[in-house]
Amino acid sequence: MFATTPAGLSGVGRHRVPGAARWHRFATISPSDGPTSRRPGQENDPVRIRTGRDGDVELLLAFWGSAAHGTSVSDDAAGVAALLAHDPQAVLIAEVDGVVVGTLIAGWDGWRCHLYRLAVAPEHRRAGIARALLAAARERFLALGGRRIDAMVDDTNTQAHALYRAADYRSQPSWTRWVHPLGG
Numbered sequence: 062m063f064a065t066t067p068a069g070l071s072g073v074g075r076h077r078v079p080g081a082a083r084w085h086r087f088a089t090i091s092p093s094d095g096p097t098s099r100r101p102g103q104e105n106d107p108v109r110i111r112t113g114r115d116g117d118v119e120l121l122l123a124f125w126g127s128a129a130h131g132t133s134v135s136d137d138a139a140g141v142a143a144l145l146a147h148d149p150q151a152v153l154i155a156e157v158d159g160v161v162v163g164t165l166i167a168g169w170d171g172w173r174c175h176l177y178r179l180a181v182a183p184e185h186r187r188a189g190i191a192r193a194l195l196a197a198a199r200e201r202f203l204a205l206g207g208r209r210i211d212a213m214v215d216d217t218n219t220q221a222h223a224l225y226r227a228a229d230y231r232s233q234p235s236w237t238r239w240v241h242p243l244g245g
């Protein structure tokens with residue numbers, strides 16, 4: 062069973078529910094109603110999705126160290142603190158009994174919707190948590206007036222490809238990310 066905390070996730074209901082590699086953009090093409098998922102035999106430990114708080118910096122860094130695919134240029138205390146100060150509602154955290162089991166940053170800049178740091182704890186995979194996080198992000202973006210969701214996905218990350226396909230995203234292989242590092 063999935064539930065979202067009332068605070069923070071406006072419009073989100075209950076869900077039953079870089080480095081050297083090349084990255085491709087995945088985008089939603091046919092939005093559908095929130096995905097259905099299942100956690101067989103786990104009715105007593107519902108997954109709750111909440112938004113970020115000031116005190117989440119170390120918790121998020123530690124979680125990504127064990128669950129995320131690679132590292133991000135912003136994976137340090139200053140980077141995460143800046144995000145939480147700028148838009149804590151963008152930080153979606155899935156918890157079971159208060160323990161983090163998944164994350165997704167649903168970034169909205171007033172123009173585009175972009176996903177970052179989608180990760181689920183290894184022992185909780187294939188239980189629909191990523192789907193639920195994607196559904197929560199979708200509801201946030203819809204409420205904000207977003208028109209399309211983008212996700213940068215490593216070309217070698219086949220489990221992420223499978224997830225995004227299952228969640229109705231499609232790859233746009235004709236687009237490639239171009240980057241320009243700022244600072245050291």
Ligand SMILES: CC(C)(COP(=O)(O)OP(=O)(O)OC[C@H]1O[C@@H](n2cnc3c(N)ncnc32)[C@H](O)[C@@H]1OP(=O)(O)O)[C@@H](O)C(=O)NCCC(=O)NCCS
Nearest residue numbers: 130179180181186187188189190191192220221223224227
């Ligand atoms: C990719 C990841 C986020 C998926 O999380 P998850 O909670 O296990 O995904 P879900 O249970 O919601 O899966 C939904 C569907 O996606 C597909 N899927 C997810 N993981 C898959 C895998 N390893 N192999 C094949 N299909 C997969 C399936 O269709 C699945 O539905 P099913 O279980 O009913 O068959 C998780 O494996 C993870 O954290 N990986 C490491 C970090 C990472 O790669 N993040 C993505 C960065 S872009």
